[in-house]
Amino acid sequence: MPFLVIPFPAFQPVLISVGPFAIRWYALAYIFGILFGWLYARALIRREALWGGKPPFTVADYDDFIVWVTLGIVLGGRIGYVLFYNLPQFAAHPLEILEVWKGGMSFHGGFTGCVLAVILFGYRRGISILSLGDVTCAVGPIGLFLGRLANFVNGELWGRPTDVPWAMIFPNGGPIPRHPSQLYEAMLEGLVLLILLAIAIRMGALKRPGLIIGLFAMFYAVMRTFCEFFREPDVQLGFLWNTGLTMGMLLSVPLFLAGVGFAALALRNPKRA
Numbered sequence: 426m427p428f429l430v431i432p433f434p435a436f437q438p439v440l441i442s443v444g445p446f447a448i449r450w451y452a453l454a455y456i457f458g459i460l461f462g463w464l465y466a467r468a469l470i471r472r473e474a475l476w477g478g479k480p481p482f483t484v485a486d487y488d489d490f491i492v493w494v495t496l497g498i499v500l501g502g503r504i505g506y507v508l509f510y511n512l513p514q515f516a517a518h519p520l521e522i523l524e525v526w527k528g529g530m531s532f533h534g535g536f537t538g539c540v541l542a543v544i545l546f547g548y549r550r551g552i553s554i555l556s557l558g559d560v561t562c563a564v565g566p567i568g569l570f571l572g573r574l575a576n577f578v579n580g581e582l583w584g585r586p587t588d589v590p591w592a593m594i595f596p597n598g599g600p601i602p603r604h605p606s607q608l609y610e611a612m613l614e615g616l617v618l619l620i621l622l623a624i625a626i627r628m629g630a631l632k633r634p635g636l637i638i639g640l641f642a643m644f645y646a647v648m649r650t651f652c653e654f655f656r657e658p659d660v661q662l663g664f665l666w667n668t669g670l671t672m673g674m675l676l677s678v679p680l681f682l683a684g685v686g687f688a689a690l691a692l693r694n695p696k697r698a
Contacts, residue, residue: 431605436450450575453575458568458571459491459495459498459568461567462568463488465564470482475626475629475631481553481557482553486552489546493542496542498542498568499535501536501537501538503531504538530572532645556634559631560631562637562641563622566618567619569611569618570611573610574607577605577608580596583597584604585606610652617648618641622637622644639684639690641684649673650677
């Protein structure tokens with residue numbers, strides 16, 4: 426037991442409630458994540474110097490794409506959570522699948538939905554799918570940062586028991602001090618990843634279509650795996666096969682390998698000119 430334990434702030438998951446309608450921090454995280462990501466993407470597209478010439482699509486194209494990627498993130502994230510993390514529960518109570526306001530989104534599912542949105546929109550518009558994916562991945566950490574903060578506000582996805590000085594006792598995590606793993610993920614998967622990708626863009630990564638996709642996938646997989654050592658596994662899953670591995674770690678393996686493939690392909694091809 427640590428000498429000092431930081432009390433968990435008395436957050437309310439609902440910001441405003443009017444009758445049956447409620448505005449939750451969790452929903453706002455998605456809304457503002459998409460909004461700020463969209464604004465950042467528009468700024469990247471406008472800077473021709475980052476592309477080595479005229480960008481492969483316009484700001485107007487990306488404005489139209491926002492609807493597609495929003496649906497991909499939300500539907501993919503929810504479907505991924507249902508399939509990977511709690512299938513027996515939702516199979517027994519299928520209507521609960523629609524209750525997204527209660528939380529329960531999978532990054533890996535959301536990423537898959539985002540990939541499908543990029544492919545379908547790029548094919549329909551006849552624009553570079555790899556470059557569209559690069560911009561989308563470049564702005565993605567903004568949503569990850571806000572989403573992890575929302576997990577912290579909700580007091581969910583808490584960390585493993587610990588005696589570090591900054592340990593917290595979460596309302597639904599029992600009397601045991603735990604790692605605030607949501608904040609670890611917000612910093613690494615959000616801010617640090619955003620900065621690393623911004624540096625790569627500054628160094629000319631957008632001139633090699635697919636490189637930002639690869640870097641995002643590799644960096645995220647490594648950071649997520651690292652954070653999983655501090656995060657309590659989902660109670661309905663626990664550790665996989667009694668090995669100490671978690672579902673988050675397992676799903677990060679193919680993501681990392683895909684990132685290596687995208688990065689290798691991008692570096693092998695000539696720069697945009």
